[in-house]
Every structure is written in C-alpha cells, then in structure tokens.
Amino acid sequence: MENMIEFKNVHKWYGKLHVLNDINLEISRGEVLVICGPSGSGKSTLIRCINRLEEIQKGEIVVNNTPVHDKTVNLTRLREDIGFVFQQFHLYPHMTVLQNITLAPVNVKKMSRKKAEAIAMEKLEQVGLTDKSGAYPGQLSGGQQQRVAIARGLAMSPEIMLFDEPTSALDPEMIGEVLDVMVNLVSEGMTMCVVTHEMGFAKKVADRVVFMDEGKIVETGKPDEFFDNPKTERAESFISMILTH
Amino acid sequence: MMAFYFSRLMEIFPFFLKGLWMTVQIAFISLFTCTVLGFFLGIFRSGQNRFLKWFIGVYVSFVRGTPFVVQVFIIFFILPEWGIQLEAFPAALLAMAIMGSAFICEIVAGGISSIPKGQWEAAASSGLTMTQQLRLVILPQAMKVILPPLVGQYVLLIKDTSVVSVIGVMELTRVGWVTVVRIPEGLMVFSLVGILYFVISYPLILLSNYLERRMAV
Numbered sequence: 001m002e003n004m005i006e007f008k009n010v011h012k013w014y015g016k017l018h019v020l021n022d023i024n025l026e027i028s029r030g031e032v033l034v035i036c037g038p039s040g041s042g043k044s045t046l047i048r049c050i051n052r053l054e055e056i057q058k059g060e061i062v063v064n065n066t067p068v069h070d071k072t073v074n075l076t077r078l079r080e081d082i083g084f085v086f087q088q089f090h091l092y093p094h095m096t097v098l099q100n101i102t103l104a105p106v107n108v109k110k111m112s113r114k115k116a117e118a119i120a121m122e123k124l125e126q127v128g129l130t131d132k133s134g135a136y137p138g139q140l141s142g143g144q145q146q147r148v149a150i151a152r153g154l155a156m157s158p159e160i161m162l163f164d165e166p167t168s169a170l171d172p173e174m175i176g177e178v179l180d181v182m183v184n185l186v187s188e189g190m191t192m193c194v195v196t197h198e199m200g201f202a203k204k205v206a207d208r209v210v211f212m213d214e215g216k217i218v219e220t221g222k223p224d225e226f227f228d229n230p231k232t233e234r235a236e237s238f239i240s241m242i243l244t245h
Numbered sequence: 246m247m248a249f250y251f252s253r254l255m256e257i258f259p260f261f262l263k264g265l266w267m268t269v270q271i272a273f274i275s276l277f278t279c280t281v282l283g284f285f286l287g288i289f290r291s292g293q294n295r296f297l298k299w300f301i302g303v304y305v306s307f308v309r310g311t312p313f314v315v316q317v318f319i320i321f322f323i324l325p326e327w328g329i330q331l332e333a334f335p336a337a338l339l340a341m342a343i344m345g346s347a348f349i350c351e352i353v354a355g356g357i358s359s360i361p362k363g364q365w366e367a368a369a370s371s372g373l374t375m376t377q378q379l380r381l382v383i384l385p386q387a388m389k390v391i392l393p394p395l396v397g398q399y400v401l402l403i404k405d406t407s408v409v410s411v412i413g414v415m416e417l418t419r420v421g422w423v424t425v426v427r428i429p430e431g432l433m434v435f436s437l438v439g440i441l442y443f444v445i446s447y448p449l450i451l452l453s454n455y456l457e458r459r460m461a462v
Contacts, residue, residue: 076373090363103371108377
C-alpha cells in the first residue's frame with residue numbers, strides 16, 4: 001500500500017538528550033496508528049515532527065511525497081494537509097467556535113467566508129456541536145472544546161489527522177464523547193496517528209500499535225497481539241502499569 | 246502685586262497656548278512614531294531571531310538605563326560632531342522616538358510572551374503563516390495585556406516632552422521658563438504650566454483606568 005508518512009533513520013536531540021533515536025516507521029494511506037509509551041519516551045515529539053512543529057537533526061521524514069526535513073519545504077502547503085489535535089485543545093479564546101473553525105480555511109485556503117461557514121457547520125454536525133457555533137471556548141466543557149478542536153482540524157479537509165494525547169486533559173466522563181468522534185473518523189478512511197493510552201480505542205480501531213521508550217521504537221504490532229501478548233519486557237511492564245492504574 | 250502679575254500673565258496667555266500647541270505636536274507625533282516603532286521592536290524582541298532579540302535587548306537596556314535628559318543632550322550636541330545637524334524640533338522628535346519606542350517595545354514583548362505557546366502552535370499547525378499567526382491569533386489576545394500599560398506609557402511620554410525644553414524647543418515648560426523671568430511669580434507661572442499639562446494627560450489617565458478595569462474581566 002502507498003506510504004503516507006515515512007520516517008527514515010530519524011534522530012533528534014534536545015541538547016544532550018536523545019529524544020528520537022533512529023526512528024524508522026512507515027504509515028500507509030488510511031492506516032490508523034496508535035503510539036504509546038511512558039512519558040518522556042518521545043511519542044509526542046514523534047508526531048510533532050510530522051507537521052514540523054519540531055525540527056529533526058538527522059534522517060528523513062516524507063509526508064504525502066513532501067520531504068518535511070527539507071529546510072526549504074513550504075510549511076503552509078505541508079500543514080494544510082495535516083490536522084493536529086492537542087492535549088490542551090488550544091482553541092483561540094477570543095473567537096467563537098465558528099470563527100475558530102473558519103480561520104484557516106478563509107486565511108490559508110482563501111475560501112469565501114460563506115463557504116467556510118457551511119463547511120464549519122458540516123464539521124460541527126459531525127462532532128455533534130451545531131448548537132455551540134456561536135459560543136466562546138471558555139463557555140464549553142473540556143470534551144466539547146476538544147470536539148471543536150477536531151472540527152477545526154477537519155475543516156481544512158486534511159489527508160492526515162494527528163492526535164497528541166487528545167483525552168489526557170479530560171475528566172473521565174468526557175473521554176467517551178471525544179473517542180466516539182475519533183472512531184467515526186476512522187470509518188471515513190482518514191490516515192490517523194494517535195498518541196494515547198486508551199487501550200479500548202486502540203483495540204477497536206487501530207491497525208497497528210507502536211510502543212516507544214527512551215526515544216526508540218521498541219515494539220510494533222497489531223493491537224490485540226501487542227496488548228495481550230507483548231514481545232518485550234518493557235512493553236509488558238508498561239501495559240501492566242496502565243491496566244492497574 | 247499678585248493681581249498685577251496675574252493680569253500680566255493673562256495678557257501673555259496666548260504665548261502659553263502656543264507652547265501648549267508645540268507640546269501637543271511633539272506629544273502626538275511621538276505617540277504615533279513610538280507606537281509604530283515600539284510594536285515593530287516588541288514583535289522582534291519576542292520572536293525567534295536570536296541576534297535581533299539580543300540587539301533590541303541592548304538598545305532597550307541602554308535607553309532605560311540612561312536619563313532622558315542625557316539622551317536629548319547626546320542627540321542634540323553629539324550628532325553635529327559627526328556632521329549631522331538637527332534643528333531643536335526634529336532632534337526632540339528623534340529623542341522621543343528612541344526613548345518611547347524602547348519602553349513600548351517592552352510592553353508589547355511582555356504582552357506577546359504572555360500568550361501560551363500552544364496558541365502559536367495551533368495557528369501554525371493549521372497552515373497560517375508567521376505574520377497571520379501574529380495578526381489573527383496572538384496580537385488580538387495580547388492587546389488585552391498591552392493596552393492598559395500602553396496608555397499609561399502615553400501619559401508618561403506626554404509629560405516627558407517637558408524635558409526637550411533643555412534644547413530650546415518652545416514648548417510649554419520652556420514658555421514657563423521664559424515667562425518667569427518677566428513675571429517673577431514662579432508658583433503662579435508654573436501652576437498654569439502644570440494645569441495645561443494636566444488638561445492633555447488627564448483624559449488619557451481616565452482612559453487607562455477604564456481599560457484597566459475592562460481588561461481585568
């Protein structure tokens with residue numbers, strides 16, 4: 001199958017800390033990849049390299065045939081195709097939900113406001129929040145804010161959606177509503193990379209699970225295999241930890 | 246005698262109005278140039294370019310660490326040594342621009358850096374250019390932090406225009422000096438000067454207080 005995202009011998013350092021150590025990873029079109037691992041293992045850094053929120057020092061990253069590591073790459077063009085959802089939502093607090101969602105389509109894609117708003121309402125319907133289009137982020141619950149953030153990403157009609165611990169900042173009763181929206185995306189054939197410890201989500205929709213530790217990919221496998229039968233000791237102790245917590 | 250001096254003072258009141266007009270000109274031209282320059286410097290001071298950050302930092306420290314009156318003298322007396330002749334009025338405007346922009350730079354940089362990094366990242370991730378991120382996402386939020394101290398700084402700048410009287414610009418304070426030679430009632434003359442300064446700065450003080458209250462919620 002065609003590769004959508006490709007990491008080739010990628011290294012990254014923060015000063016002396018080797019945060020990404022020889023990462024090799026291929027993600028094909030339409031694949032849903034879950035990345036997990038202990039905190040500080042480099043999983044967030046890994047997906048932040050895909051849209052170049054982080055620079056790498058060595059190796060190659062190719063996304064949708066664009067060489068991301070190339071210093072001359074057009075970042076706007078690259079990022080148009082990649083939606084990014086943050087742990088802390090990062091909605092724009094001075095704008096309404098509708099303005100949050102239409103900002104990039106209007107200013108990056110140069111779409112007319114009317115068309116952008118029509119698309120925004122469509123995406124709000126997809127995340128079940130049409131009634132909140134006029135609200136400000138501060139008036140919404142965490143779960144609602146994260147669903148708006150997902151709609152904001154989708155409004156650019158990206159080919160790839162990246163999720164960086166999308167449910168970690170949420171109260172437990174709101175995790176479900178966000179995961180439901182993400183599960184629906186999977187059925188639309190979106191290429192997705194999700195950093196999460198939500199084992200239920202991984203088992204239900206992920207094609208592959210990547211386990212990272214100390215900047216390295218330690219283990220890769222089908223979700224059922226990985227969670228029920230991890231091959232490495234480190235993965236095993238990690239899984240027992242998230243199960244008992 | 247008081248009454249006599251008072252009527253003399255009223256006779257030359259138009260002279261005070263001329264001084265006031267000069268003060269207003271220096272003040273408002275300076276507020277404008279200082280704001281434009283200050284935002285420009287402040288944006289780069291909070292930006293990515295290490296050299297620019299350092300350079301603006303040095304500039305700001307130098308301006309903040311020296312008395313304004315000394316800066317005015319430097320510009321008025323030292324520049325001619327290098328062959329740059331400036332009349333008192335443009336020299337005053339230049340000195341004000343250098344001093345005011347440094348202070349406004351710090352206010353703007355402080356406002357911008359008060360916005361969480363995630364706002365930049367969210368805007369960048371959606372494909373907005375650096376300028377769009379700043380204009381559409383960061384500055385509208387930072388303005389809430391910037392505006393109250395900015396207007397407060399305007400009041401200070403208006404009052405600082407009095408310093409340029411030392412190089413002979415016929416503004417309000419200079420008018421006071423000249424008058425007091427002929428009407429030796431210092432308290433009376435400089436009370437009038439004070440009142441006239443107050444007339445232009447008080448509306449800004451009210452605006453500053455209002456903004457402070459409004460932005461707090």
